[in-house]
Amino acid sequence: MTTPAHLTIPPPGPLLSVRDLVVRHGPRTAVDRVSFDIAPGETLGLVGPSGCGKSSTAMAVLQLRRPDAGEVWFDGQELTSLDERRLRPLRPAMQPVFQDPYGSLSPRHRIREAIAEPLRVQGRWDRVSGPARVAELLEQVGLDPSHGDRRPHELSGGQCQRAGVARALASDPKLLVLDEPVSALDPSLRAGVLNLLAELQERLGLGYLFICHDMAVVGHFCDRVAEMRDGRILRTTASPAVPAPRLPPPR
Numbered sequence: 306m307t308t309p310a311h312l313t314i315p316p317p318g319p320l321l322s323v324r325d326l327v328v329r330h331g332p333r334t335a336v337d338r339v340s341f342d343i344a345p346g347e348t349l350g351l352v353g354p355s356g357c358g359k360s361s362t363a364m365a366v367l368q369l370r371r372p373d374a375g376e377v378w379f380d381g382q383e384l385t386s387l388d389e390r391r392l393r394p395l396r397p398a399m400q401p402v403f404q405d406p407y408g409s410l411s412p413r414h415r416i417r418e419a420i421a422e423p424l425r426v427q428g429r430w431d432r433v434s435g436p437a438r439v440a441e442l443l444e445q446v447g448l449d450p451s452h453g454d455r456r457p458h459e460l461s462g463g464q465c466q467r468a469g470v471a472r473a474l475a476s477d478p479k480l481l482v483l484d485e486p487v488s489a490l491d492p493s494l495r496a497g498v499l500n501l502l503a504e505l506q507e508r509l510g511l512g513y514l515f516i517c518h519d520m521a522v523v524g525h526f527c528d529r530v531a532e533m534r535d536g537r538i539l540r541t542t543a544s545p546a547v548p549a550p551r552l553p554p555p556r
């Protein structure tokens with residue numbers, strides 16, 4: 306039986322749509338008219354040799370570095386045309402997770418405080434629901450409540466990266482920009498963090514821009530892969546239609 310035309314639901318539009326993005330560092334064009342889309346719940350891998358412009362693309366998508374040209378449509382809004390005041394309320398919905406798990410958390414603050422900070426800054430903290438939300442986030446990323454009382458250097462790299470993910474999730478994001486999120490981790494810890502990211506995506510419908518130089522990881526983890534060279538995207542290919550098996554858990 307066919308569905309009447311007036312009852313069909315249109316497919317959701319892209320969560321992120323990047324159009325002809327240009328980023329220059331002085332005379333050097335690091336990103337040269339790059340375009341791509343990411344749908345809700347989708348992972349786009351961005352791969353390419355060192356210096357090809359992956360991180361510059363990520364920073365420009367996040368508007369942490371304003372691009373020199375092009376458009377970044379996120380959740381229906383064009384970000385490059387917004388001034389900082391109008392951008393501020395949109396920033397929580399797109400969160401970065403960087404390579405160095407220790408570098409993205411203040412060494413002075415306990416993990417619990419680091420996760421609470423976005424809730425406080427965004428005016429979503431109260432004495433009852435705040436600590437409960439932090440406890441829930443710790444649990445969501447597979448950390449014990451006791452990890453919340455430690456400082457970053459008292460955690461392993463993998464635990465610290467999980468804490469960084471929990472802090473990103475505290476902002477209720479729709480998009481995570483993952484810039485080499487497991488490259489600095491001991492190989493035995495990588496699969497655990499990647500499996501966590503896959504589970505969170507499934508549960509929360511997050512879109513991921515996933516920067517990585519390890520093609521084996523990219524093949525397992527991404528729906529589509531964009532290959533970058535010299536600031537340009539050479540091609541975008543789909544991963545195999547059959548979902549790849551989950552990576553084995555860490556030993």
Ligand SMILES: Nc1ncnc2c1ncn2[C@@H]1O[C@H](COP(=O)(O)OP(=O)(O)OP(=O)(O)O)[C@@H](O)[C@H]1O
Pocket residue numbers: 330331333335353354355356357358359360361362
């Ligand atoms: N802040 C900056 N000032 C000047 N040049 C920069 C700056 N950031 C990046 N570049 C240059 O822009 C180009 C792209 O760098 P980018 O870090 O985006 O590449 P990448 O693909 O992420 O590299 P890697 O994999 O090594 O992190 C490189 O030539 C780099 O040297």
